[in-house]
Amino acid sequence: MTWRDTLWTALDAVRSHRLRSSLTMLGILIGITAVVLTVGIGQGASATVRDQINELGTNLLVVSPGSSTNSTGVRTGFATATTLMQADATALTSKVAAPDVEAVSPVSTASAELVNPTTGANWTTTLTGTTPSWQTTRSRGAVQGRFLTATDERNAAAVVVLGPDTVTQLFPGVDPLGSSVTYNGVKLQVVGVLANLSSAEQAASNDLAVVPLSTYSQRLVGGASRNSVSSIYVKSTSAGTLSAAYQETNALLLNSHHVANAGTADFSVATQQSILAASNQVDNTLTVMLAGIAVISLLVGGIGVMNIMLVSVTERIREIGVRKAIGAAPSVIRRQFLVEASVLGLAGGLLGVGLGVLGAVLVPEFSDQRVILSIPASIGAIVIAVGIGVVFGVYPASRAARLAPIDALRSE
Amino acid sequence: MPTSHDVTSPAVVELIDVGKVYRNGELEVAALRGVSLRIDEKEFVAIVGPSGSGKSTLMHILGCLDVPTSGVFRIVGHDAQSLDEDVLARIRNMFIGFVFQQFNLLAHMTALQNVELPLVYAAIDPDERRARAVAALERVSLVDRAEHRPGELSGGQQQRVAVARALVTDPALILADEPTGNLDSVAAADVLVLLEELNADGRTLVLITHERDVATRAHRIIEMRDGQAVDSDHAVEVVRRGGRV
Numbered sequence: 022m023t024w025r026d027t028l029w030t031a032l033d034a035v036r037s038h039r040l041r042s043s044l045t046m047l048g049i050l051i052g053i054t055a056v057v058l059t060v061g062i063g064q065g066a067s068a069t070v071r072d073q074i075n076e077l078g079t080n081l082l083v084v085s086p087g088s089s090t091n092s093t094g095v096r097t098g099f100a101t102a103t104t105l106m107q108a109d110a111t112a113l114t115s116k117v118a119a120p121d122v123e124a125v126s127p128v129s130t131a132s133a134e135l136v137n138p139t140t141g142a143n144w145t146t147t148l149t150g151t152t153p154s155w156q157t158t159r160s161r162g163a164v165q166g167r168f169l170t171a172t173d174e175r176n177a178a179a180v181v182v183l184g185p186d187t188v189t190q191l192f193p194g195v196d197p198l199g200s201s202v203t204y205n206g207v208k209l210q211v212v213g214v215l216a217n218l219s220s221a222e223q224a225a226s227n228d229l230a231v232v233p234l235s236t237y238s239q240r241l242v243g244g245a246s247r248n249s250v251s252s253i254y255v256k257s258t259s260a261g262t263l264s265a266a267y268q269e270t271n272a273l274l275l276n277s278h279h280v281a282n283a284g285t286a287d288f289s290v291a292t293q294q295s296i297l298a299a300s301n302q303v304d305n306t307l308t309v310m311l312a313g314i315a316v317i318s319l320l321v322g323g324i325g326v327m328n329i330m331l332v333s334v335t336e337r338i339r340e341i342g343v344r345k346a347i348g349a350a351p352s353v354i355r356r357q358f359l360v361e362a363s364v365l366g367l368a369g370g371l372l373g374v375g376l377g378v379l380g381a382v383l384v385p386e387f388s389d390q391r392v393i394l395s396i397p398a399s400i401g402a403i404v405i406a407v408g409i410g411v412v413f414g415v416y417p418a419s420r421a422a423r424l425a426p427i428d429a430l431r432s433e
Numbered sequence: 434m435p436t437s438h439d440v441t442s443p444a445v446v447e448l449i450d451v452g453k454v455y456r457n458g459e460l461e462v463a464a465l466r467g468v469s470l471r472i473d474e475k476e477f478v479a480i481v482g483p484s485g486s487g488k489s490t491l492m493h494i495l496g497c498l499d500v501p502t503s504g505v506f507r508i509v510g511h512d513a514q515s516l517d518e519d520v521l522a523r524i525r526n527m528f529i530g531f532v533f534q535q536f537n538l539l540a541h542m543t544a545l546q547n548v549e550l551p552l553v554y555a556a557i558d559p560d561e562r563r564a565r566a567v568a569a570l571e572r573v574s575l576v577d578r579a580e581h582r583p584g585e586l587s588g589g590q591q592q593r594v595a596v597a598r599a600l601v602t603d604p605a606l607i608l609a610d611e612p613t614g615n616l617d618s619v620a621a622a623d624v625l626v627l628l629e630e631l632n633a634d635g636r637t638l639v640l641i642t643h644e645r646d647v648a649t650r651a652h653r654i655i656e657m658r659d660g661q662a663v664d665s666d667h668a669v670e671v672v673r674r675g676g677r678v
Contacts, residue, residue, distance in 0.1 A: 022553055022554050022556055023556055026553050026556075030553075033541065033542075037541040339537070340539055342537075343537045343538075343539060344539075344550070344554075345498075345522065345525070346496070346498060346525060346531050346537070347525065347526065347531065347550055347551045347554065347598065348522055348523065348525045348526020348527070348551050348554040348555065348602075349522060349526075349554050350518065350519045350522035350523070350554075351518050351519070351522070352519065353522075353554060425498075425499070426498045426499075426525075427493045427498040427499040430498065430533075430537070
C-alpha cells in the first residue's frame, strides 16, 4: 500500500467519524492554543518590560537605600531603611570622584492628596521631590510650561510640575498653567506639565507631581528623615561607561558610608540590565508555570487521542478483519492507524494555532496584556501535536495490527 | 483417497491430519479432528455439514485466516505455518478471493472503492486500479451502481459487489462461505451462477453451504461431521442423489 493511499484511507476514516474526530481534536486544540498563547503572552510581557527599560535609557543606575545589618545581625530588606542621604547625591556629582557620571538626581516620593482649590477636585498621586537634573536622568521634560529650575531648588519654591494624567484629574478641560494646587494647605503653583509616556504601560508614569527636593523635605513632607531620599538616579556619560560609573558610584558610597565589606553595604546599585534580568526572571517563572499547564493539557489531549483510537480499534474490529482478509498486512494496518492518529494531531494542532492567533488578536483588545506571536513556537506546537498523535497512536495501532484476522472477522 | 487426481500437478491446498482446538478459558473445543484432504486446480468443491461441524473453521484455515493447532496445511506447496503474517497477507491478497455470508463490505465506501480495496493493498496504481475494478463490476453487471454505498444496495447486489471484490485480483482460489445464506432465491441463483462462471474460467472454487441443492452443483462434496471430513464415497452418494454427474 502506498503512502498516498494510506493517507487517503486515514483522511476518509477521520471524515466518516466526524463527531469522534472533532472531540479528539478538541483536546489537542486546547493544548496547542494554550501553548501558543502562553508563549505569546510571555514574550509580550518581556517586550513590555524591555520597552519600559529602553524608555528610561540603558545608561541609568538606580541607587536604593537599605539592606543594612543591624546590631543583632539581622539584615533588613532593600529600600526599607533611610540610609541614603541628599549628601550622597551631591557627592556623586563630583567630576573627580565620579568622572563617568553625567547627571545625578536624588528622588523622594510619598503618596499625597492634591486639591484644586478652585473646583475642590482632589486626587491622590505620587508626590516626587527631585532636582532639575531629573530631566536628564529620566530623559523626560515638560511639554507645557517649564520643568523645575536650580532657582526653584535653591529657594524651595512652591512650584509643581504635574504628570499628564494628574492634570486630567485635577484640571479637566482647563489649562493648568498658572493655576495652583494645595497639599496639606501649602499652595503650589503649577509651572509645567510632563510629556506623556506612550509606550510605558504603567499608569503611574503619567500620574505624578514633581516638586523641588528642597520644597519636598523642608515644606511638604519633612519629618525625622527629611534629609534621606528614596533613591538616587545616576546617569553615565554613555552606555559604554555604565560599568565604570557603576564602580565609581559603588566605591564612593561605600567610602562615605564607612562600609569596609561590600557584602554588608547599606545601599544597593542596580543597573537597568539587572532590573531587566530580575523582571525577566519573574516573567520566566510565570511562563514556565503557564507552559506547565499547557503541557498538562497537551498530555490530557494525547491520552484523549489514545482513548479514542482504542475505541476506534474496538469499534472497527470487523473492518480491520475485512481489510486483513483481502490482503492488508499487519504493518499496513498499523500504519493506517498511526497516520490516522497523526492526522487528528495535525488537524488539532493547526486549529489550535489558528485559535491561538485569534486569541493573540483578541486578548490585547480586552486587557493591557500584549501578546507577541512566535512563528517557531507555532511550528513547534504543530510538530508537538503530530508527535502526540504518533506517540499516543502507537499502542492502539499495534493492537489493531496484532488482531488475528479471523478473530476480527468473527466479532459482531 | 482421491486417487482420480493427477498427483504430479501441485495441489492448490492440501491438509494432512489437521486439527484445530479453540481454548475458551478452561474449556477446550476441538473444531477439527484430523482432517486430510486436497483440492486441485479448477475444482469446484462444496463443503457441507450441520452448524458446529467445523466447516467454517476448515474454510478459515483454507483461507489463511486461521492456523491449525496440529497437522500440516499446505497452500500451493508451501507449509502455511512456516509463513509469516506479511506473506500470508500477500497470499490472501493475490491468490485468494473471499465471499462471505455477511458480505463484509466497508459501509463508508462506494461499491467501486470496495472493489478497488484489494488492489490498494497490492499497491496497484490508481488508474489501473480503477479500470480493473470497473471491469470486475461489469462482470457482475453492477457498473451502474459503482458510486452507491453498500447501504443503498439490495442484499443480492451487495453480494455481487463482494464477488467483484473477490475476483478483482484475479485469484486462483475463490472461497465462498455460505454466500447465498442471506439472499432470496433469485439473488442466490444469480450469485451461484457468477461463482460457477468463475470456476469455469479455471479458478478453483470452494463453497461452504448447508443447502443440499447448492452443494449438488459442485464437482465434489466434502461432508464435515464432528470436526472430521466424512468419507468421500458418502459425499459421492449425495452427489448422485442430487442428480449430478
